[in-house]
Structure formats: C-alpha cells, structure tokens
Amino acid sequence: MGYLRCGLAPRQLAFTLALGFAIGCIPLLGVTTAICALLALVLRLNMPAIQAANWVAMPLQVVLLIPFLRLGQWLFRGQSIAFNPKVLAVQIEAAPWHVLVQMSRLFEHALLAWLLTAGPALLLMTVLLTPLLHRVSRLAAVAGD
Numbered sequence: 001m002g003y004l005r006c007g008l009a010p011r012q013l014a015f016t017l018a019l020g021f022a023i024g025c026i027p028l029l030g031v032t033t034a035i036c037a038l039l040a041l042v043l044r045l046n047m048p049a050i051q052a053a054n055w056v057a058m059p060l061q062v063v064l065l066i067p068f069l070r071l072g073q074w075l076f077r078g079q080s081i082a083f084n085p086k087v088l089a090v091q092i093e094a095a096p097w098h099v100l101v102q103m104s105r106l107f108e109h110a111l112l113a114w115l116l117t118a119g120p121a122l123l124l125m126t127v128l129l130t131p132l133l134h135r136v137s138r139l140a141a142v143a144g145d
Contacts, residue, residue, distance in 0.1 A: 024057025
C-alpha cells in the first residue's frame with residue numbers, strides 16, 4: 001500500500017483511484033491509459049495508483065460500451081444503428097463512409113453520456129473510498145510502530 005500512497009493524503013488517493021476508475025470506463029477503447037497518464041502528470045497525481053484503477057476498470061469498460069451507446073442514442077434521439085455484427089458488416093460493405101459517419105456520431109453521443117454519468121460516479125467513489133483509505137492508513141501506521 002505504501003508504494004501507492006507516496007505521500008498522498010487518503011482523500012487525494014481516493015480521488016486518484018476514483019478518477020482512474022472513471023476514466024477506465026470511457027466508451028472509447030484504447031485511449032484510457034494515455035488519458036490517465038496525462039491527467040496524472042497535469043494534476044500531479046500518483047501514476048501507479050491511477051493506472052492501477054484504470055486497469056481494474058477495463059473489463060467494466062467493455063461491459064458498459066453498449067449501455068453508453070444506447071444511452072447516447074436515447075439522449076440525442078439519434079438514428080438507430082444495428083449492433084448485430086452481420087448486419088453491420090453488410091452496411092459497411094454497402095456504404096462504408098455512411099457507416100463511419102453514423103458510428104462516429106454514435107460514439108460522440110456515448111462519450112457525452114459517459115460524461116453525464118462520470119461526474120456523479122467520481123464524486124460517489126471518492127466519498128466512499130476516503131474513509132476506507134483513512135482507516136487503512138491508520139492501520140498501516142499502527143502496524144509500522
């Protein structure tokens with residue numbers, strides 16, 4: 001636990017872990033590690049902690065991809081696009097540019113849906129993790145004596 005803290009107060013560590021987890025759920029595959037690294041550098045957060053939380057969230061990112069896409073469609077009343085791989089393959093073959101434009105809009109809306117949910121989730125995770133990390137910090141201090 002000491003290598004994760006590296007001088008951070010429990011509240012700062014809770015925020016770092018919550019931020020890494022929230023970023024790890026972005027409905028855009030392949031960008032979360034870089035975003036977490038950039039945020040850690042800019043906000044002077046603990047790099048190993050934010051990356052660990054990001055990596056823990058990656059399975060959830062895959063699970064939440066379709067719900068964020070659906071929420072984005074619902075929020076913006078977007079044109080429905082098939083999530084069936086066979087139907088999508090036929091559409092791509094028939095009109096690749098049209099499908100690319102549709103998919104980019106779909107993922108833009110999913111990203112906005114994520115933004116709407118990430119703020120409250122970040123706050124909730126920080127509030128829940130802070131007392132837990134205070135307790136762990138106190139136990140580690142007692143064990144170190």
